[in-house]
Amino acid sequence: MLRDVMRKTLRILGYSIQYxxxxxxAFEYLGGIVVCSGPSMEPTIxxxxxxFSENLSCHLYSIRKGDIVIAKSPNDPKSNICKRxxxxxxxxxxxxxxxxxxxxxxxVPKGHVWLEGDNLRNSTDSRCYGPVPYGLITGRxxxxxxxxxxxxxxxxxxxxxxxxxx
Amino acid sequence: MAQAQGxxxxxxxxxxxxxxxxxxxxxxxxxxxxxxxxxxxTSMQPSLNPGGRxxxxxxxxxxxxxxxxxxxxxxxxxxxxPKNPEQKIIKRVIALxxxxxxxxxxxxxxxxxxxxxxxxxxxxxxxxxxxxxxGPVSLGLLHAHAxxxxxPPRRWQKLQPTVPPERKPLQNDQE
Numbered sequence: 001m002l003r004d005v006m007r008k009t010l011r012i013l014g015y016s017i018q019y020x021x022x023x024x025x026a027f028e029y030l031g032g033i034v035v036c037s038g039p040s041m042e043p044t045i046x047x048x049x050x051x052f053s054e055n056l057s058c059h060l061y062s063i064r065k066g067d068i069v070i071a072k073s074p075n076d077p078k079s080n081i082c083k084r085x086x087x088x089x090x091x092x093x094x095x096x097x098x099x100x101x102x103x104x105x106x107x108v109p110k111g112h113v114w115l116e117g118d119n120l121r122n123s124t125d126s127r128c129y130g131p132v133p134y135g136l137i138t139g140r141x142x143x144x145x146x147x148x149x150x151x152x153x154x155x156x157x158x159x160x161x162x163x164x165x166x
Numbered sequence: 167m168a169q170a171q172g173x174x175x176x177x178x179x180x181x182x183x184x185x186x187x188x189x190x191x192x193x194x195x196x197x198x199x200x201x202x203x204x205x206x207x208t209s210m211q212p213s214l215n216p217g218g219r220x221x222x223x224x225x226x227x228x229x230x231x232x233x234x235x236x237x238x239x240x241x242x243x244x245x246x247x248p249k250n251p252e253q254k255i256i257k258r259v260i261a262l263x264x265x266x267x268x269x270x271x272x273x274x275x276x277x278x279x280x281x282x283x284x285x286x287x288x289x290x291x292x293x294x295x296x297x298x299x300x301g302p303v304s305l306g307l308l309h310a311h312a313x314x315x316x317x318p319p320r321r322w323q324k325l326q327p328t329v330p331p332e333r334k335p336l337q338n339d340q341e
Contacts, residue, residue: 017191018186018187018190018191020194021190021191021193021194021195022186022190024190024193024194024197024198025189025190025193025194028197061251061252071306072304072306073282073306074282074283074304074306075280075281075282075283075304076281076282077235077282077304077305077306077308078235109249110249110250111247111248111249111250111251112248133246133248133251133303133304133307134251135245135246135247135248135251135306135307136304136306136307
C-alpha cells in the first residue's frame with residue numbers, strides 16, 4: 001500500500017519535472033503568449049492586448065529595425081518593457097522629442113539598440129534612459145492574438161519620421 | 167523478420183522517449199541551476215587564470231543564487247557583455263545601486279551607480295574591459311555567480327567575496 005503511494009508520487013514528480021523542463025525550454029527558446037499592459041505602444045498595441053512573442057530571432061541576433069521587442073527594463077530587471085526598435089548599433093537616431101525645435105541626434109553605441117514606444121507622448125524609453133544593451137532583449141512580438149478583430153501581424157510604426165535613413 | 171522489426175521499432179521509441187526527457191531536463195538545469203565555463207583572458211588575475219595563457223581555470227557558475235538578482239559587493243559574476251551580446255564577461259562586483267565609487271579612467275571621476283545597475287571591475291586593473299570603460303551595467307545582463315574553481319584540481323577552491331580595500335565604495339545608501 002505504502003509502496004504503491006510512493007511509486008505514484010514519484011511518477012507524478014518525475015512527470016512534473018519533465019513537463020516543467022519542456023515548458024521552460026519552450027518559453028525560453030521558442031516563444032510564448034504575453035499580455036501587454038500600459039499605454040506606451042498605443043495605437044499598435046492597446047492596454048491588455050494579448051500577443052505572441054518568439055524568442056528565436058533574439059537568440060540568433062536577427063532583430064531588425066522596426067521590430068517590436070520585449071526587453072528587461074534597464075532600471076529594474078524584474079519588469080519587462082515592450083518597445084519598437086528605432087535604431088541598431090551604429091545607426092543615427094534622434095534623441096530629442098519631436099516637439100523640440102532643434103533636433104539632437106546621436107549614434108547608437110556598439111552592442112546596443114535604441115527603443116521607443118509608439119505613443120511618443122506617453123512612453124518611458126531610450127529618450128529617457130539612453131540606448132539599451134542588446135543582452136536585455138528577450139523576445140520579438142510577431143502577431144496579436146486578442147482582441148480577435150485585430151488578429152494578425154502588427155502595424156508598421158506610426159512614427160516613420162523617427163527613423164533616420166543614413 | 168517481423169520480430170526484428172518490432173524490436174527496432176521499440177528501440178526507436180525508447181530512444182525518442184529518453185531523448186525528450188534528457189534534453190529539456192539538461193537544458194533547464196544548465197539554464198537555471200548551474201553550469202561550468204572556462205575563463206579566458208587575463209582580466210581577473212590574480213583571482214582567476216594566475217598562470218597566464220597556458221593555464222585557464224574552469225569555474226562553476228551558479229544561476230540559482232542570482233534568480234532574484236541578489237549579489238553582494240565582492241562577488242565574482244558573469245554578465246552578458248554590454249558591448250557584444252554574443253560574449254560573456256566575468257568580473258567582480260565593486261559597487262551596488264546607490265553607491266558612490268571613485269573610478270579609474272572613466273569619463274567621470276566619481277559615479278553614483280544608478281538604480282538597477284552594478285559597477286563591475288576586473289581584478290587586473292588596466293588590463294580589464296570593465297565598468298571603467300563602459301560605465302555601470304544593468305542588472306538584467308547578470309548571467310551567473312561564479313562560486314567555485316573546479317579545474318585545475320590543485321586550484322580547487324571556493325571563491326570568497328572580497329573587495330580590494332582601496333576599491334571600497336565611498337558612500338552607500340544604507341549608511
